[in-house]
Amino acid sequence: MSLLEIEHLTTEFATRQGVVRAVRDVSYSAEAGEILGLVGESGSGKSVGMLTLMGLLESNGRVPSGRITFDGRDISPSGLRTKRQRRDYEMKMRAIRGNEIGMIFQDPMTYLNPILTIRRQMTEGIVAHSRCSADEAERRAVSLMGKVGIPSPRSRLSQYPFEFSGGMRQRIIIAIALSMSPKLVIADEPTTALDVTVQAQILELIRGLALEYGTAVALITHDLGVVASMCDRVLIMYAGMIVEEGTADEIFYEPRHPYTLGLLGSINRRAGGLGEGSRIGGLGARQALTPIPGSPPDLLNLSAGCAFLPRCRSAMRVCAVAEPGVSEFSASHRCRCWLHDPRNPGNMNNASNASNPGNPKQAKP
Amino acid sequence: MAEPLFRAEGLSKYFEMQKGSFARKKYLKAVDGVSLEIDRGETLGIVGESGCGKTTLGRTILQIYRPTAGKVFFGNMELEGLSERQMLPFRRKMQMIFQDPYASLNPRFTIGDIVEEPMAIHGMYTPARRRERTQELLSLVGLKPDHIRRYPHEFSGGQRQRVGIARTLATEPDFIVCDEPISALDVSIQAQIVNLLENIQAETGVAYLFIAHDLSMVRHISHRIGVMYLGSLVEYGGVEQIYGDPLHPYTRLLLSSEPVPDPRLARAHRAPPPEGEPPSPIDAPPGCPFCSRCAFVLPECAADRPKAYAQPDGRKVRCFQYSARRRQQRRAFGVRDIADAPAQRPHAQHPHVQHPSAQNSPVPCPPAQRPPWSPAGGGRA
Numbered sequence: 001m002s003l004l005e006i007e008h009l010t011t012e013f014a015t016r017q018g019v020v021r022a023v024r025d026v027s028y029s030a031e032a033g034e035i036l037g038l039v040g041e042s043g044s045g046k047s048v049g050m051l052t053l054m055g056l057l058e059s060n061g062r063v064p065s066g067r068i069t070f071d072g073r074d075i076s077p078s079g080l081r082t083k084r085q086r087r088d089y090e091m092k093m094r095a096i097r098g099n100e101i102g103m104i105f106q107d108p109m110t111y112l113n114p115i116l117t118i119r120r121q122m123t124e125g126i127v128a129h130s131r132c133s134a135d136e137a138e139r140r141a142v143s144l145m146g147k148v149g150i151p152s153p154r155s156r157l158s159q160y161p162f163e164f165s166g167g168m169r170q171r172i173i174i175a176i177a178l179s180m181s182p183k184l185v186i187a188d189e190p191t192t193a194l195d196v197t198v199q200a201q202i203l204e205l206i207r208g209l210a211l212e213y214g215t216a217v218a219l220i221t222h223d224l225g226v227v228a229s230m231c232d233r234v235l236i237m238y239a240g241m242i243v244e245e246g247t248a249d250e251i252f253y254e255p256r257h258p259y260t261l262g263l264l265g266s267i268n269r270r271a272g273g274l275g276e277g278s279r280i281g282g283l284g285a286r287q288a289l290t291p292i293p294g295s296p297p298d299l300l301n302l303s304a305g306c307a308f309l310p311r312c313r314s315a316m317r318v319c320a321v322a323e324p325g326v327s328e329f330s331a332s333h334r335c336r337c338w339l340h341d342p343r344n345p346g347n348m349n350n351a352s353n354a355s356n357p358g359n360p361k362q363a364k365p
Numbered sequence: 366m367a368e369p370l371f372r373a374e375g376l377s378k379y380f381e382m383q384k385g386s387f388a389r390k391k392y393l394k395a396v397d398g399v400s401l402e403i404d405r406g407e408t409l410g411i412v413g414e415s416g417c418g419k420t421t422l423g424r425t426i427l428q429i430y431r432p433t434a435g436k437v438f439f440g441n442m443e444l445e446g447l448s449e450r451q452m453l454p455f456r457r458k459m460q461m462i463f464q465d466p467y468a469s470l471n472p473r474f475t476i477g478d479i480v481e482e483p484m485a486i487h488g489m490y491t492p493a494r495r496r497e498r499t500q501e502l503l504s505l506v507g508l509k510p511d512h513i514r515r516y517p518h519e520f521s522g523g524q525r526q527r528v529g530i531a532r533t534l535a536t537e538p539d540f541i542v543c544d545e546p547i548s549a550l551d552v553s554i555q556a557q558i559v560n561l562l563e564n565i566q567a568e569t570g571v572a573y574l575f576i577a578h579d580l581s582m583v584r585h586i587s588h589r590i591g592v593m594y595l596g597s598l599v600e601y602g603g604v605e606q607i608y609g610d611p612l613h614p615y616t617r618l619l620l621s622s623e624p625v626p627d628p629r630l631a632r633a634h635r636a637p638p639p640e641g642e643p644p645s646p647i648d649a650p651p652g653c654p655f656c657s658r659c660a661f662v663l664p665e666c667a668a669d670r671p672k673a674y675a676q677p678d679g680r681k682v683r684c685f686q687y688s689a690r691r692r693q694q695r696r697a698f699g700v701r702d703i704a705d706a707p708a709q710r711p712h713a714q715h716p717h718v719q720h721p722s723a724q725n726s727p728v729p730c731p732p733a734q735r736p737p738w739s740p741a742g743g744g745r746a
């Protein structure tokens with residue numbers, strides 16, 4: 001049993017223009033101690049997926065289907081019909097949020113209260129969580145702040161968030177998350193607002209969460225460099241769906257979905273930084289970028305078939321007719337594309353053709 | 366040697382900080398003694414952390430800010446002291462592309478008006494020719510000519526950035542400052558815009574000052590690189606010199622912090638993260654501004670500000686480790702000095718005229734983790 005299991009989750013928003021299906025039939029799981037990357041363009045449903053999991057959807061959002069199991073408990077937000085069911089769900093989630101599931105956002109100020117001292121914000125949670133004395137809570141707060149790399153933490157306790165730099169605020173958030181010893185931490189673009197040198201420090205802290213405390217981390221990012229250096233497994237999202245899922249190596253070295261291939265072609269894959277790779281692979285001719293043409297779809301007017309179709313270089317006639325199904329390449333590697341769908345007549349013919357490396361059936365061990 | 370298209374010498378821009386009438390005046394040295402040059406058809410990439418002065422440098426170069434000190438030459442014309450009217454022909458030749466494709470376009474103007482406006486301001490062409498050229502520009506940046514009557518809000522971020530680029534190109538500039546033109550865009554759209562900028566350069570020979578914090582994109586597009594820290598260029602040279610073999614301790618820190626989009630490499634090179642954050646640029650203490658975070662501090666670092674020392678391979682490094690005196694000392698002790706090995710750098714004489722794609726010889730380089738002043742022959746374990 002995985003720590004977190006999500007099955008066929010769909011989230012919709014009622015808007016004046018119509019229904020926006022922000023998350024569509026999403027299924028995945030996360031194990032303890034694992035760093036799971038969620039990658040996709042803005043608007044692809046990464047944040048909405050996480051907010052659904054936390055039960056923090058805005059009032060116009062609803063969850064028509066889906067099952068969420070966390071640590072053996074059912075926390076599905078779907079099928080809540082009576083007032084009582086909704087109240088029970090809200091009680092359950094209140095106990096879980098911030099305690100068993102921690103959150104780190106792009107802008108730490110969404111989580112910190114600007115008019116309370118760091119002492120207040122750090123110790124309140126500790127006292128509530130472990131019912132210890134205020135002194136004991138302060139001692140723990142100081143030790144946690146030291147752990148996340150805040151210099152002279154005792155003297156900084158009485159400061160306010162605005163007196164901290166962006167990187168320091170993000171460290172405070174991580175210290176607060178740590179104080180609850182959560183089983184799962186959701187980090188939504190935690191370093192997008194930070195400089196690379198500070199980003200490296202924060203990422204190291206997040207990696208420590210998973211390695212030292214066995215916390216599962218769901219890391220939302222659009223930076224493929226961050227994904228490569230942090231994540232064990234990766235989910236690639238497009239227009240609300242998971243279009244490819246695999247280990248970091250599978251995604252980077254054996255990508256199958258045309259969108260994943262397009263993303264990798266859009267970046268300069270020569271190492272940007274130091275390290276032998278930048279020398280071995282780096283000094284040759286510079287690599288041409290092959291961007292994905294077009295722009296992300298409008299979730300309001302999705303047509304039938306594959307949502308990536310208008311931008312896809314490999315599109316076939318069937319892609320406009322029906323949504324592609326999921327094909328498996330290994331126990332961890334899956335993708336949703338007609339190129340690999342076993343129902344595709346081309347693939348059926350190729351099932352006996354050993355020379356086709358793209359055939360999902362053969363890729364199975 | 367031919368005159369570069371654009372040259373800045375000791376360019377500085379200080380902002381005065383008001384701190385009550387009795388307090389001593391404080392200065393924020395946003396740009397402090399920057400010298401650089403840009404040739405026709407060339408891209409100079411500027412990298413550095415937030416607040417280090419990249420935007421201010423771009424704006425001072427374009428004379429949007431009057432420099433506190435230093436000289437700026439466009440061709441062989443010095444821009445200092447020109448009146449706004451005398452500046453006008455130069456403003457036409459030097460343009461800027463902004464980071465935020467949402468804020469930089471007037472929402473009440475149609476796309477056609479937005480692209481045409483600069484031509485009207487500079488009194489270029491007849492009205493009929495202007496409209497024709499607007500359509501040409503829109504198709505050059507990959508938009509449809511019939512988009513001319515639409516409004517900015519009808520376009521995506523990437524398309525708006527294309528509109529901004531078309532507007533910038535309207536006055537046929539020789540030099541464009543691109544201030545983080547791709548930061549606000551999705552990864553797949555970033556590559557579209559970078560390719561567009563490169564194609565335009567190949568076609569028109571325009572020069573770019575390309576400011577960005579994405580180090581791998583800067584590497585992709587630039588011929589020369591300036592690494593900025595707290596208002597000054599700490600290292601300045603050819604793109605493969607700096608990425609392949611960084612010398613300044615800050616450049617090394619910056620490059621090693623950038624996550625590599627390759628899981629195997631990332632696993633192989635997992636290093637402890639750097640320590641410290643940039644200090645405040647207000648009233649910075651004397652000495653090297655990188656002193657507080659530097660792993661290679663020398664006794665002289667705290668007292669004096671290092672100069673931009675020219676290296677044998679042509680680049681400039683603002684660090685005492687690369688002063689003539691220190692390099693001589695290292696030579697005297699038989700310690701190898703990477704910058705002393707011109708044989709490894711086939712383009713040492715003209716680092717900037719050489720396009721990176723022209724480099725095809727596999728240059729053997731020493732491992733990056735070793736400081737450049739370590740003993741010759743890799744004698745250490």
Ligand SMILES: Nc1ncnc2c1ncn2[C@@H]1O[C@H](COP(=O)(O)OP(=O)(O)OP(=O)(O)O)[C@@H](O)[C@H]1O
Binds near residue numbers: 393394414420422646
């Ligand atoms: N008009 C101004 N008045 C006072 N200070 C300013 C002004 N403009 C910029 N600064 C300061 O100058 C320094 C450099 O700013 P600048 O905008 O050039 O940084 P940057 O390198 O472009 O940063 P970023 O990557 O965040 O865009 C900063 O400390 C900034 O706060």
Ligand SMILES: Nc1ncnc2c1ncn2[C@@H]1O[C@H](COP(=O)(O)OP(=O)(O)O)[C@@H](O)[C@H]1O
Binds near residue numbers: 022044045048049
């Ligand atoms: N409260 C809301 N009402 C209507 N649409 C919403 C709301 N919140 C998010 N959306 C839409 O849902 C989609 C997914 O959003 P989000 O999950 O935030 O994307 P991202 O992958 O960038 O995190 C987007 O099209 C967004 O506009």
Ligand code: SF4
Binds near residue numbers: 258307315338
């Ligand atoms: S299903 Fe068709 S359109 Fe969609 S990604 Fe695959 S090949 Fe392209």
Ligand code: SF4
Binds near residue numbers: 655684
């Ligand atoms: S001058 Fe001194 S402190 Fe500054 S970067 Fe060089 S060695 Fe470090």
Ligand SMILES: [Mg+2]
Binds near residue numbers: 046047
């Ligand atoms: Mg988001």
Ligand SMILES: [Mg+2]
Binds near residue numbers: 419420421544
């Ligand atoms: Mg800026």
